[in-house]
Amino acid sequence: xxxxxxxxxxxxxxxxxxxxxxxxxxxxxxxxxxxxxxxxxxxxxxxxxxxxxxxxxxxxxxxxxxxxxxxxxxxxxxxxxxxxxxxxxxxxxxxxxxxxxxxxxxxxxxxxxxxxxxxxxxxxxxxxxxxxxxxxxxxxxxxxxxxxxxxxxxxxxxxxxxxxxxxxxxxxxxxxxxxxxxxxxxxxxxxxxxxxxxxxxxxxxxxxxxxxxxxxxxxxxxxxxxxxxxxxxxxxxxxxxxxxxxxxxxxxxxxxxxxxxxxxxxxxxxxxxxxxxxxxxxxxxxxxxxxxxxxxxxxxxxxxxxxxxxxxxxxxxxxxxxxxxxxxxxxxxxxxxxxxxxxxxxxxxxx
Ligand SMILES: O=C(O)c1ccc[n+]([C@@H]2O[C@H](COP(=O)([O-])O)[C@@H](O)[C@H]2O)c1
Ligand SMILES: Cc1cc2nc[nH]c2cc1C
Numbered sequence: 001x002x003x004x005x006x007x008x009x010x011x012x013x014x015x016x017x018x019x020x021x022x023x024x025x026x027x028x029x030x031x032x033x034x035x036x037x038x039x040x041x042x043x044x045x046x047x048x049x050x051x052x053x054x055x056x057x058x059x060x061x062x063x064x065x066x067x068x069x070x071x072x073x074x075x076x077x078x079x080x081x082x083x084x085x086x087x088x089x090x091x092x093x094x095x096x097x098x099x100x101x102x103x104x105x106x107x108x109x110x111x112x113x114x115x116x117x118x119x120x121x122x123x124x125x126x127x128x129x130x131x132x133x134x135x136x137x138x139x140x141x142x143x144x145x146x147x148x149x150x151x152x153x154x155x156x157x158x159x160x161x162x163x164x165x166x167x168x169x170x171x172x173x174x175x176x177x178x179x180x181x182x183x184x185x186x187x188x189x190x191x192x193x194x195x196x197x198x199x200x201x202x203x204x205x206x207x208x209x210x211x212x213x214x215x216x217x218x219x220x221x222x223x224x225x226x227x228x229x230x231x232x233x234x235x236x237x238x239x240x241x242x243x244x245x246x247x248x249x250x251x252x253x254x255x256x257x258x259x260x261x262x263x264x265x266x267x268x269x270x271x272x273x274x275x276x277x278x279x280x281x282x283x284x285x286x287x288x289x290x291x292x293x294x295x296x297x298x299x300x301x302x303x304x305x306x307x308x309x310x311x312x313x314x315x316x317x318x319x320x321x322x323x324x325x326x327x328x329x330x331x332x333x334x335x336x337x338x339x340x341x342x343x344x345x346x347x348x349x350x351x
Contacts, residue, residue: 001151003233004158006256007249011281014048022047022055028341032350038309042287042329043336049260049285050170054337057171057329060107061164061259062319063250064091064098065157067114067242068135069180070144074218076183078206081135084179085118087318091177092124097316098175101323108167111177112160114153114242128163130156132242139187140221143238150237150245157249165257171329172254174247175319176267179205185270186296187219187239191228192273193303200296202266204315232278240274247271252278255285262329264322265292265315269300276304287329290314290321 022044027033034040046055066088072081090096091111094103102109113120115131132152136144145153157174164172178184182204189200197219201212222239229235236245248271254261263272263286276282288308291297293315301308309328314321342349 001148001155003151004155004249004253006158006161006253007154007278011252011255011279013281013284014045015051016048018051018053019044019048021053022336025336028343029339030342030345030347031339036335039328039332039335042332045287046260046329046333049258051258055333057326057333059168059170060105060173060326061167061169061171062098062102062107062109062173062175062323063160063164064109064111064175064177064318065114065243065246065250066111066116066177067132068116069178069184069241070136070138071140071183071218072180073138074140076215076218077180077204078211079179081179082118084177085116085120087177088113088116088120088127089124092126096318097320098318098323101320105323105326107323107326108169110160110163112156112246114156114246130159136241139184139239140218141225144184144240145237145242145245147237150233150240153242153245154249157246158253160246160250161253161257161259164254164259169259171326172250172259172261173264173319173322174250174261174268174271175264176243176247176317178241178243181241181244181267182294183215183218184239184241184244185267187222188235188244188274189270189296189300190219190223191235191239192277193299195299197223199299202294202296204294232274236274244271248275248278251275251286252282255282260287261285262287262289262322262325264289264319265317266294266297266300267317269297269304273300273304289325292321
């Protein structure tokens with residue numbers, strides 16, 4: 001098993017000539033310059049990423065990556081580990097939040113099962129089996145993944161991006177599902193940002209203050225276990241999760257295929273941070289949908305110089321915050337493509 005080329009080969013930047021023409025067009029539309037605020041920026045950035053004068057996000061591909069975490073045996077989540085497998089079935093049966101949002105957006109939704117402790121019913125429609133192991137190692141006391149497993153997870157993410165590209169997706173959304181994954185994400189963020197566990201540990205699915213302190217101590221044990229790694233792949237192997245690693249692979253895979261990415265909440269932002277560390281050019285392919293209620297998210301967003309579009313107090317994961325922001329991107333494109341120019345509408349321009 002080898003790493004996909006999207007992980008190792010230099011990533012191209014979006015095409016700046018399309019950004020320049022989009023900026024010129026924005027200046028000709030019947031509105032005071034800049035008055036559509038960030039909707040203008042969105043249309044301009046999407047034009048460059050999609051290499052088009054008419055950006056669109058009609059075709060949205062959502063991959064929810066699911067996997068279980070050995071660190072759950074440390075009692076770091078408000079929910080039992082069995083929920084990961086149960087939610088995979090719920091995604092497939094259409095009852096999860098992301099299932100509803102995907103239907104509302106007419107988006108393609110798939111769930112990538114990387115391995116769970118609980119049983120997932122066989123042959124669920126929309127579930128892609130990429131099973132690595134029932135769960136990761138307990139990162140508090142051992143590496144989460146072997147070198148082979150981390151490559152398997154990156155490759156599974158890249159394959160999701162390939163499916164998105166083959167389906168003609170204009171936007172890629174990655175979601176996460178994994179009980180215990182805020183502990184893994186926080187540990188990774190500590191290592192990537194050189195921060196203390198108490199700065200990145202939060203309630204996740206609903207821990208109380210004592211639970212959050214315990215979680216920070218578990219993360220401190222994980223960080224003390226290893227030499228401070230700088231290589232993203234080795235860091236992911238030590239502290240990551242199958243789904244977090246696959247997300248990093250999927251983001252690089254989407255960008256390498258010219259598909260812009262809309263980033264969801266806390267866990268996926270940490271995956272994005274690891275992937276940007278691997279390939280800094282990835283940052284130019286990312287849009288940030290929302291600020292999660294998980295307190296550590298702000299530090300991760302700051303490190304990525306990201307100012308997300310929404311702040312709704314959401315902390316669900318599964319791609320739900322990103323899906324909620326898609327209508328804003330659609331409005332940005334519709335305005336860019338559909339508004340009349342001053343000349344066409346006979347409206348006088350300002351000075
Ligand atoms: O996306 C977020 O910002 C977010 C914040 C807190 C929790 N979650 C979700 O909750 C699960 C992890 O929480 P926990 O407490 O088990 O570590 C996992 O399935 C995530 O998708 C997601
Ligand atoms: C019910 C439930 C749904 C989720 N979706 C993403 N993470 C989740 C965690 C729980 C506990």
